[in-house]
Amino acid sequence: MDNMKKVPVREQDPKVRATNFDEVCYGYNKEEAMAEAERCLHCKNAKCMGGCPVSINIPDFIQAVKEGDFEKAYHIIGEDSSLPAICGRVCPQETQCEQLCIKGIKGEAVSIGKLERFVADWALEHDIKPATAKEKNGKRVAVIGSGPSGLTCAGDLAKMGYDVTVFEALHKYGGVLVYGIPEFRLPKDKVVAKEVKKVEELGVKFEKNVIVGKSLTVDQLMYDEGFDAVFIGSGAGLPMFMGIPGESANGCFSANEYLTRNNLMKAFREDYDTPIIAGKKVAVVGGGNVAMDAARTALRLGAEVHIVYRRSETELPARAEEVEHAKQEGIDFQLLTNPVEILTNDEDHVVGIRCIRMELGEPDDSGRRRPVPIEGSEFDIDVDTVIMALGTTPNPLIPSTTEGLEMNRKKCIVADDFTGLTSKEGVFAGGDAVTGAATVILAMGAGKTAAKGIDEYLSNK
């Protein structure tokens, strides 16, 4: 086999998978994983680690895979990551660890993500338990939100001996992992639920249907319920709209609503009650992971799907693998295109989307070339459903009900990079609530940092 190329990973055929919600990528089996591991040079000064936000010891875990000692590999990853089965699936590897891999200079980078996923799946299958908790130290921490940041913070604190309770607003645990990212990319029962169960097995308590800021406040958690510290991992769940005409029409949704109905509420399954208007012809506005997920969900529900994105292909913020998969499945990309109006009929239902072509101008604040409209280039796409996937901002519910909790201009909670401490004593925060919409691995990393910060704070108290 060509040592310069990745061992290919088996995937569901695009034509078949376009009609089901089963996982697209099958992952490596034992032989494939060991063959891929052979490609790693076990570099002394491993560049790849610098690209991983939590600095997983990549050469060592891959070495263990080479030797066929998957349990050892799992524990090496476990030192830095608590959700490897998830990150191995959804990390934007091509811009992180794999981008810096030395093998990538002349050929293809080592498939670090796929190897990580293999090890994690193997551990899930063989029911390998993570390191167990120390004796309880009697101190109590409340974690708000059960997304990757909250789960990680809770798990780490439990391992240190804290008595932790996670409060979740929704009726299921996992945050974006359950309501946002679809089943075909991240299986809910097979992966997410099992990762949550692992955290539970560390002794963490979970309480669903509690909306902090409504059901009770952060201060009440500390003073009435006696928690010694609080971690806020409430994510960035507020959807943005464009403010163009027709956005209130029937058939126009935020990606959050569309995905929540389908993922959390399982509208795609006959045995669930939640309805979804799948649409026959769908336009998805945006170019991030959220847009790809909404588009591929609509496709699986039977629609013809167009992605409308105002910049060019190179600027697409989604993971390269998702863009590739979306194309294979037959999604049409209208790049350098921006919507100007959603067209409606007498019943106020969507009947089309009017767009304008764009060209790239001077670089903007983000360093990317700013798209500018080409005058007179308007055209209509005939659709019955429009899904807005323009990004999200943090929910103000907690900051607005917590005195002394500082927010920045972008409505994000201000927290220290090294401890997660906020402007309020005993209150820590991390993940999308602090950074704005980012990635699973960064949220997880922030949860780890805050767990250490909380431990230091409570040890010195």
Add this chain to the structure above:
Amino acid sequence: MYKVSNARMLVDKIYTMDVEAPRVVAHCQPGQFVIIKVDEQGERIPLTICDYDRTKGTVTLVYQTVGTTTFKLSELKDGDELCDITGPLGRPSDLIDTPIEDLKKMNILFVAGGVGAAPVYPQAKWLKEHGVDCDVILGSKTKDLLIMEKKLAEVSNLYVTTDDGSYGFNGMVTAQLEDLVENQGKKYDLCVAIGPMIMMKFTALTTKKYGIKTVVSMNPIMVDGTGMCGGCRLHVGDEVKFACVDGPEFDGHLINFDEAMKRSQMYKTLEGRALLKLQEGDTHHGGCGECGEDA
């Protein structure tokens, strides 16, 4: 958790139950609502908190059976459990934050239509407990569909009206409102209207005529109730608001009712089919020839 008690039918298609929900009860206020899910496969639906008992830790829900979830709810008996209930959601009624002295100087009118009588009750009761008088117009299609008459009479000056004249005043709530203002010399500073969208629309048109400030309680389709999905968005004047976090009560003279009514019809066919399937089993499908392809 979430145990059901006092479950019973009030009148045709309108039911009530108490649900054990200590976290909701601890801090809820009149005007707020909960989101419930009956079972694992169920849909999340919003229902107003119609009363609450802080010592027992229960909230009272009053609901009309319109679709799958409310139908499933109506089949629950005392001792059964709800799968999920969360809240209190939405902003409490503005009355709660108004100084009592100011409230005492105001002439306040509630207009309650159909099942809307239930959400009016906790607000009127709260005013009564704080020594503030109010008038309530309670309307329904016909005498047999009237609910909460006795309870509302205990906490307000009650004016009952039926569309068909079978009981109380003869006419719609708006006719009763006109009669009070034009023939009985009533003056109001604030009107709070809760009921079907169409009733709130016409009540707001009527009060506009008299220059009475009007608050309506909007009930758009919701999913999460925390501001996350945007499904509950509506236009208030030029602004887009999310009913679950910015409402559910809004200025009735600024709401775009026509848009809101169209939005609430969005899932009509889909849900109608789901309910038929629940009531009639799979026999419905393929039987009527009406549904054809998905709308």
